Amino acid sequence: MAICFFSAPKPITISPSTQAASAPKPLSRCNLSLPYKTLVTKADPEPIYSSVKAFAPATIANLGPGFDFLGCAVDGLGDFVSISVDPHVRPGEISISGIYGDNVKKLSKNPLYNCAGIAAIEVMKMLGVRSVGLSLSLEKGLPLGSGLGSSAASAAAAAVAVNGIFGNKLGVDELVLAGLKSEEKVSGYHADNVSPSIMGGFVLIRSYEPLDLIPLKFPMEKNLFFVLVSPDFEAPTKKMRAALPAEIGMPHHVWNSSQAGALVASVLQGDLVGLGKAMSSDIIVEPRRAPLIPGMEAVKKAAIEAGAFGCTISGAGPTAVAVTDSEQRGNEIGKQMVEAFLKGGNLKACSYVKQLDRVGARLVNSIHY
Amino acid sequence: MAICFFSAPKPITISPSTQAASAPKPLSRCNLSLPYKTLVTKADPEPIYSSVKAFAPATIANLGPGFDFLGCAVDGLGDFVSISVDPHVRPGEISISGIYGDNVKKLSKNPLYNCAGIAAIEVMKMLGVRSVGLSLSLEKGLPLGSGLGSSAASAAAAAVAVNGIFGNKLGVDELVLAGLKSEEKVSGYHADNVSPSIMGGFVLIRSYEPLDLIPLKFPMEKNLFFVLVSPDFEAPTKKMRAALPAEIGMPHHVWNSSQAGALVASVLQGDLVGLGKAMSSDIIVEPRRAPLIPGMEAVKKAAIEAGAFGCTISGAGPTAVAVTDSEQRGNEIGKQMVEAFLKGGNLKACSYVKQLDRVGARLVNSIHY
Numbered sequence: 001m002a003i004c005f006f007s008a009p010k011p012i013t014i015s016p017s018t019q020a021a022s023a024p025k026p027l028s029r030c031n032l033s034l035p036y037k038t039l040v041t042k043a044d045p046e047p048i049y050s051s052v053k054a055f056a057p058a059t060i061a062n063l064g065p066g067f068d069f070l071g072c073a074v075d076g077l078g079d080f081v082s083i084s085v086d087p088h089v090r091p092g093e094i095s096i097s098g099i100y101g102d103n104v105k106k107l108s109k110n111p112l113y114n115c116a117g118i119a120a121i122e123v124m125k126m127l128g129v130r131s132v133g134l135s136l137s138l139e140k141g142l143p144l145g146s147g148l149g150s151s152a153a154s155a156a157a158a159a160v161a162v163n164g165i166f167g168n169k170l171g172v173d174e175l176v177l178a179g180l181k182s183e184e185k186v187s188g189y190h191a192d193n194v195s196p197s198i199m200g201g202f203v204l205i206r207s208y209e210p211l212d213l214i215p216l217k218f219p220m221e222k223n224l225f226f227v228l229v230s231p232d233f234e235a236p237t238k239k240m241r242a243a244l245p246a247e248i249g250m251p252h253h254v255w256n257s258s259q260a261g262a263l264v265a266s267v268l269q270g271d272l273v274g275l276g277k278a279m280s281s282d283i284i285v286e287p288r289r290a291p292l293i294p295g296m297e298a299v300k301k302a303a304i305e306a307g308a309f310g311c312t313i314s315g316a317g318p319t320a321v322a323v324t325d326s327e328q329r330g331n332e333i334g335k336q337m338v339e340a341f342l343k344g345g346n347l348k349a350c351s352y353v354k355q356l357d358r359v360g361a362r363l364v365n366s367i368h369y
Numbered sequence: 370m371a372i373c374f375f376s377a378p379k380p381i382t383i384s385p386s387t388q389a390a391s392a393p394k395p396l397s398r399c400n401l402s403l404p405y406k407t408l409v410t411k412a413d414p415e416p417i418y419s420s421v422k423a424f425a426p427a428t429i430a431n432l433g434p435g436f437d438f439l440g441c442a443v444d445g446l447g448d449f450v451s452i453s454v455d456p457h458v459r460p461g462e463i464s465i466s467g468i469y470g471d472n473v474k475k476l477s478k479n480p481l482y483n484c485a486g487i488a489a490i491e492v493m494k495m496l497g498v499r500s501v502g503l504s505l506s507l508e509k510g511l512p513l514g515s516g517l518g519s520s521a522a523s524a525a526a527a528a529v530a531v532n533g534i535f536g537n538k539l540g541v542d543e544l545v546l547a548g549l550k551s552e553e554k555v556s557g558y559h560a561d562n563v564s565p566s567i568m569g570g571f572v573l574i575r576s577y578e579p580l581d582l583i584p585l586k587f588p589m590e591k592n593l594f595f596v597l598v599s600p601d602f603e604a605p606t607k608k609m610r611a612a613l614p615a616e617i618g619m620p621h622h623v624w625n626s627s628q629a630g631a632l633v634a635s636v637l638q639g640d641l642v643g644l645g646k647a648m649s650s651d652i653i654v655e656p657r658r659a660p661l662i663p664g665m666e667a668v669k670k671a672a673i674e675a676g677a678f679g680c681t682i683s684g685a686g687p688t689a690v691a692v693t694d695s696e697q698r699g700n701e702i703g704k705q706m707v708e709a710f711l712k713g714g715n716l717k718a719c720s721y722v723k724q725l726d727r728v729g730a731r732l733v734n735s736i737h738y
Contacts, residue, residue: 069627206631206646214634214643247616253653256622257629258438262575264630265583268637274583277575284622 044130048167049366051084056156056361057200058142058354059149060226061192061315064282065259071192072202073357074226077148080139080364081116081157083165089133094120101140111136115151115182116158122178123162126170134162146230147315149193153361155182156197160361172199173211175361180211188241193315200360202267219270224356225330227303227322228314229337231347235293240316243288256284276309276323286312293318295345302340306333327353413499417536418735420453425525425730426569427511427723428518429595430561430684433651434628440561441571442726443595446517449508449733450485450526452534458502463489470509480505484520484551485527491547492531495539503531515599516684518562522730524551525566529730541568542580544730549580557610562684569729571636588639593725594699596672596691597683598706600716604662609685612657625653645678645692655681662687664714671709675702696722 058077063070089095096109096117111117116138124134136158142150159175170178179194195203195213202216218224248256259281266274280300290296290313299320303311307329308322320337324330334351341349427446432439458464465478465486480486485507493503505527511519528544539547548563564572564582571585587593617625628650635643649669659665659682668689672680676698677691689706693699703720710718 065626066630067626068623070630204627204630204634206627214631216634244619246619248619248622250613250615250617253617253622253625254437257434257436257626258573258575260626260630261435261439261573261633262583264633265573265585265637268634 044128045166045169047085047132047165048368049165050369051082051367052161052164052363053080053082053365054157054161054164054361055080055364056153056160056197057357058153058228059193059196059315060228060321061147061149061190062282062285062313063263063321064279064286064310064312065256065284066192066204066263067256067282067285068190069192069205070202070260070263071149071196073196073200073360074148074228074354075357076354077141077228077352078197079116079141079150079153079157081120081154081161082137082139082365083120083158083161084135084137085132085165086135087133089135091133092124092130094124094134094136096138097135098137099140100138103144104138104140106144107138107140113185114138115154115186118182118185119155119178120158120162122181123159123170123175126174126178127163127166129166134165136161143230145234145236147235147313147317147319148228148230149197149315151186152179152183152193152197155179156194156361158182160198160363164363164366173213176213177211196360198361200358201356204264216264216267218267218356218358220358222270222272223325224272224275225324225327226354226356227308227324227330227334227337227351228319228354229299229322229334229341229349229351230319231293231295231341231345231349233293233318233345233347235316235318240289240292243292244285245288248284252284256282272309272323272325276311279310279312279321279323280304282312289313289317293345294347295341295343296320298344299337299340302336303333306336308333311337413497414535414538416454416501416534417737418534419738420451420736421530421533421732422449422451422734423526423530423533423730424449424733425522425529425566426726427522427597428562428565428684429597429690430516430518430559431651431654431682432632432690433648433655433679433681434625434653435561435573435632436625436651436654437559438561438574439571439629439632440518440565442565442569442729443517443597443723444726445723446510446597446721447566448485448510448519448522448526450489450523450530451506451508451734452489452527452530453504453506454501454534455504456502458504460502461493461499463493463503463505465507466504467506468509469507472513473507473509475513476507476509482554483507484523484555487551487554488524488547489527489531491550492528492539492544495543495547496532496535498535503534505530512599514603514605516604516682516686516688517597517599518566518684520555521548521552521562521566524548525563525730527551529567529732533732533735542582545582546580565729567730569727570725573633585633585636587636587725587727589727591639591641592694593641593644594693594696595723595725596677596693596699596703596706596720597688597723598668598691598703598710598718598720599688600662600664600710600714600718602662602687602714602716604685604687609658609661612661613654614657617653621653625651641678641692641694645680648679648681648690648692649673651681658682658686662714663716664710664712665689667713668706668709671705672702675705677702680706
C-alpha cells in the first residue's frame with residue numbers, strides 16, 4: 001500500500017539549549033523542538049544508491065534503575081530493512097513490499113501503521129524527498145513484544161536505510177526523532193530503545209524537549225556479555241506499564257536514583273560487578289513487573305547463583321537479562337535461567353549470549369545506480 | 370570534660386557483599402554491618418606521634434538531583450582538629466580542650482555531644498585504644514548550619530587525626546563509619562558530606578548496609594570552580610527536611626533519576642556544561658527548599674545570567690552553589706549572586722570561589738615523640 005505523506009511539514013522550533021534544564025512535562029509529547037545539528041533540508045535530495053539494506057540491533061532498555069531513560073544495544077540480534085528506489089511507487093511516497101520473519105502477520109503493511117514505515121516517512125519528510133518513490137522490505141529478526149526493542153529496531157533500521165539511500169544527510173539526533181515518532185505510535189514516547197539501536201552502546205536520555213542524549217562509553221578493553229532469556233510468554237507493554245506505581249516514597253526515590261548513578265558510573269568505569277549490582281537493585285519497577293512474568297523471580301535467583309553479576313527484566317519483559325564477563329559462563333548462566341523459567345514459571349524459553357553492540361544501526365549493503 | 374567510652378564494643382557483623390544489592394530500609398539505621406577492609410583491631414595501639422593536626426574540607430552535598438547520595442569536597446575551606454596524647458586525661462578517654470572560631474559557643478565540649486568528639490571516640494573504639502588519653506582541640510573554619518558540611522568536616526578531621534596519631538591503621542570505610550556515627554547524632558544519618566570530606570573529590574553513596582561508596586574521579590586536566598555564596602540566614606536542617614515531599618510522582622522520579630545519571634556521567638566525563646545543567650535540573654527537592662531561603666530563586670537566576678553552568682542549593686542550604694570553569698568568571702558570578710541575595714532576599718552574603726578538593730581530610734602537622 002502506497003501512502004502519500006508529502007504535505008507541508010509542521011514548523012520545527014529550533015530552541016536554544018538553555019543552561020538550566022527545563023522541568024519535564026509529564027505525559028506531554030515532544031513537539032520536535034530539537035536543536036538540530038543538521039538543519040532540515042527541503043532540497044529534494046537525489047538518491048545515491050538504487051537500494052540499500054540496513055541492520056539495527058536489539059536493545060535492552062531500563063537495565064533496572066535506568067527505567068525509562070537508559071538503554072544499550074546488543075550485537076547480533078536485530079532487524080533488517082531494505083529500501084529501494086521504486087518507479088512503481090508515486091514520487092514522494094513509500095510502499096511496504098514485504099515483511100518477513102516469524103509471527104509477522106499482525107504487522108501492518110500500511111506504512112502509517114508500521115514501525116519501519118512511520119520512521120521511513122519521517123526521514124523522507126525531514127529530507128524533503130519529493131521526486132522519487134521508495135519501497136521498503138522488513139526482515140524481522142526480533143520477536144514482537146519480547147522486551148528487546150523489536151519495534152525500535154525496525155524503526156532504527158528504516159530511518160538509517162532511508163537516510164543512507166540519500167547520502168546520510170541527517171545526523172543522529174534527527175534519526176532518533178524519526179524513530180521516536182514511530183515509537184510514539186506503537187509503543188509509547190520513549191527513546192530508551194530507539195536511541196541505542198541507532199547510536200549503539202549505552203545511551204542515557206537526559207531530556208526530550210530539547211532532545212538531549214548522552215552516549216556512555218563502555219571501555220573497549222572490557223568484556224561484557226549479556227545473557228538474554230526470552231520465555232514463550234506475552235507481556236503486553238500496556239499491562240506492564242499499568243503495573244507501575246503512580247507515586248513513589250522519598251526513600252525509594254533516593255535509593256533508585258543512587259542506583260541509577262551507580263549504574264552510569266559502572267558503565268563508564270567498566271566495572272562489571274558494579275554494573276550487575278546496579279542492574280539488580282531496582283526496587284520500584286522490577287518488584288511490580290516481575291510477578292507478572294511467571295518464573296521471573298526464580299530466573300533472577302538462578303542467574304545470580306550461576307555467577308551472573310546481576311539480572312533484571314529487559315525493557316517491559318518478558319525477556320530476562322543477566323550480565324557476565326565470558327561467553328562460556330554466559331552459556332552456563334543461560335542454561336540455568338532457561339531451566340528456572342521452566343521449573344518456576346512452566347514456560348519454555350530460549351537464551352542468547354551476546355556482546356554489547358558499539359556501532360548501532362548501519363548500512364550492510366548498498367547498490368549503486 | 371573527659372568521658373570514659375571504653376566498654377565492650379558491640380559485635381560487628383561482617384556481611385559478605387551480595388551480588389544483588391539489598392533493598393534499603395528507610396528510616397532504619399546502619400548497624401555497622403560493614404565488610405571491613407581492615408578488620409577492627411583490639412591491639413591497644415601505641416601512638417606514633419605526640420600530637421597531630423588534621424584538616425578536613427567543606428563539602429557540597431546533593432548537587433541537585435544527587436539528593437542524599439552524592440557530594441563533593443571543596444578546597445581551602447574546612448575545619449582543623451588537633452589531637453594530643455595527654456597524660457592528664459585518663460587512659461582510654463578523650464577530652465576536648467578547646468573550640469575556636471566564630472559562633473562556636475553553642476558547640477558542646479562534652480565529646481559525646483560534639484561532632485569531632487563523637488567521631489574521635491568511634492575511631493578510638495575501632496582501634497581499641499586503652500593505654501593513653503587524648504585531648505582534642507577544634508578550630509572551626511566553617512560556619513554552622515551553612516549547608517557546607519560543617520559538622521561532617523569536624524567529624525572527618527577528628528577521625529583522620531585520631532587514626533593518624535596511631536599510625537593510620539584504619540581504612541577509609543572505617544573512618545567514614547566513624548564520621549557517620551557523628552553525623553547520625555547531630556544532623557542525620559547521611560554520608561554525602563562526611564564521605565567526600567574524608568575521601569576528597571566526588572563520592573556517590575550506593576548503599577549503607579553494607580556501606581558502599583563509589584569515588585567519581587573528575588578528570589585532572591579540567592578546571593572546575595565552585596562559587597559558594599552564603600547568606601546571613603539560618604536554614605535549620607530539620608525545617609529543610611520537613612519541606613520535602615513524602616511521595617513523588619513517577620514522571621518526576623524518572624526525570625530526577627535521569628538527571629542523577631547525567632550528573633554522574635558529567636563528573637566522570639569532565640563535562641562542565643553537563644554538570645551545571647544536571648545540578649540545575651532537580652525538580653523534587655530544590656523547588657521545595659528554595660522558597661524557604663529568601664532570594665534563592667533570584668540568586669540562581671543571577672548565577673546563570675552571569676555565565677554559571679548551573680546553580681543549586683548546597684546541602685540543605687542556605688548556601689547557594691554555582692559552577693564555572695575559571696576563577697575570574699567565578700568572582701564575577703559570585704558578585705552577582707551576592708547582589709541578588711541582597712536585592713531578592715534582603716540578605717547580606719559572602720562569596721567564595723573554590724576548586725574541587727581531590728585529597729580529602731589529611732594530617733597537616735605531626736609532632737613525633
